[in-house]
Amino acid sequence: MEYKPTIGLEIHAELKTNSKMFCSCKNDPNERHPNVNVCPVCMGHPGVLPVINREAVRKTIKTGLALNCNIPETSKFDRKNYFYPDLPKGYQISHSGGSSLVDFNRAGIPLMELVTEPDLSLAKEARRFAEELQLILRYLGVSDADMEKGQLRVEVNISLSKGQKLGTKVEIKNLNSFRTVERSIDYEIERQTGVLDKGKKVVQETRGWNETKGTTVSQREKEQAHDYRYLPEPDLPTLHLNKKFIQEIKAEIPELPQQRRKRLAQEYNLDEKSIEIFTFNKDLGEYFEKVMSELRNWVKEVDVKEKVGKDEFLKLTKLAVNYIITDLQGLLKSASVLGEDFLITPENFAEFLTLIYKSRISSKIAKTVLKEMFGTGADPSHIIEEKGLTQLTDIGEIEKIIKDVISKNPKPVEDYKKGKENALQFLTGQVMAVTRGRAKPDTVQQLLKKFL
Ligand SMILES: [Zn+2]
Numbered sequence: 001m002e003y004k005p006t007i008g009l010e011i012h013a014e015l016k017t018n019s020k021m022f023c024s025c026k027n028d029p030n031e032r033h034p035n036v037n038v039c040p041v042c043m044g045h046p047g048v049l050p051v052i053n054r055e056a057v058r059k060t061i062k063t064g065l066a067l068n069c070n071i072p073e074t075s076k077f078d079r080k081n082y083f084y085p086d087l088p089k090g091y092q093i094s095h096s097g098g099s100s101l102v103d104f105n106r107a108g109i110p111l112m113e114l115v116t117e118p119d120l121s122l123a124k125e126a127r128r129f130a131e132e133l134q135l136i137l138r139y140l141g142v143s144d145a146d147m148e149k150g151q152l153r154v155e156v157n158i159s160l161s162k163g164q165k166l167g168t169k170v171e172i173k174n175l176n177s178f179r180t181v182e183r184s185i186d187y188e189i190e191r192q193t194g195v196l197d198k199g200k201k202v203v204q205e206t207r208g209w210n211e212t213k214g215t216t217v218s219q220r221e222k223e224q225a226h227d228y229r230y231l232p233e234p235d236l237p238t239l240h241l242n243k244k245f246i247q248e249i250k251a252e253i254p255e256l257p258q259q260r261r262k263r264l265a266q267e268y269n270l271d272e273k274s275i276e277i278f279t280f281n282k283d284l285g286e287y288f289e290k291v292m293s294e295l296r297n298w299v300k301e302v303d304v305k306e307k308v309g310k311d312e313f314l315k316l317t318k319l320a321v322n323y324i325i326t327d328l329q330g331l332l333k334s335a336s337v338l339g340e341d342f343l344i345t346p347e348n349f350a351e352f353l354t355l356i357y358k359s360r361i362s363s364k365i366a367k368t369v370l371k372e373m374f375g376t377g378a379d380p381s382h383i384i385e386e387k388g389l390t391q392l393t394d395i396g397e398i399e400k401i402i403k404d405v406i407s408k409n410p411k412p413v414e415d416y417k418k419g420k421e422n423a424l425q426f427l428t429g430q431v432m433a434v435t436r437g438r439a440k441p442d443t444v445q446q447l448l449k450k451f452l
Pocket of ligand 1: 020023024025037038039040041042043108
């Protein structure tokens, strides 16, 4: 039988702040030594006084504003007292050699919770939502939102229904990859359909994801709000936010992924795939735009003499996209263009593209030049001068080489005359080798045909 799934998400993101939420201990997710960043406040000693982290509040408000949420003028703090079956002491323990190990470095790290309306109905939608949220958090600089490091966690609420009334909700906790978000929802839809089809009732509960089996597993029956024993926090005052403070934060919101996609499409006429690469990889996208701005300057300078029209400029844009996405990313591997080791300035990259555009270098030579630029940071004209890599455009010189290759390779020449096309490829290769890749293969082939 067909049921309508209703899905809501609850997402936790660790905020990127210098210090923890209520004390001045360092918020360092990469700290490997246990209990380095601790103090009586984050260890929960009695009698200590917590202080709210202003930066964490700012970043949370910034996220709210970026997502078009309403920001309440006042917020009060409650303390949650709840016995977690998997967290009896309120902190994580692991057993090693019979002793109990505890690390408080992560205690008190600011965590932001984002709860959606039950507005989604497909596993794929939920995944895309979480992926886009990750991107927004990164654009805002509020969280690195790395799922593998536990900086972003997704919980799914899902129920099935046939009519208007929503069905019983099941919660899937602690999903640590986008793939498991999608898979666990698909699994739950199937499982709950099975339960309902048998005329049974879905139990309201919390389930976890078993990666090995690819199933959700019951963890505990769902607690109610009163189970958490909320108490108003006596040591933290109510937070009053004035409009000016909120306006200030609003003004700091940068261009967001969706705006960037639109702009990249309008300004550069890029295809969807390139837009996605330059949006997801923000640094690379910004580098591309800097290169394009250099190219625009170059076009302005040469315009009078050589005329680079609109269509021609589109060709240059395509060159920039291809060389940045394919060749440059290949050299970078997973490093960033913002890294200290990255030496190619946008000016040099733009110049490199104009050399290809003007056929000063072949695409084969271009790869060598780019590699050299990547390694040394030298400018491309300098590299091609120094290494004698300019494109061979002197037809007379190419013809001389061709005649020489023909006389030295009688067998392939004969084969070609008998109709073997492969022989032409071989001869072209020989000519290219003599010119060290400096001739244009098209030109070489045309001239070869003439002489054969
Ligand atoms: Zn502390």
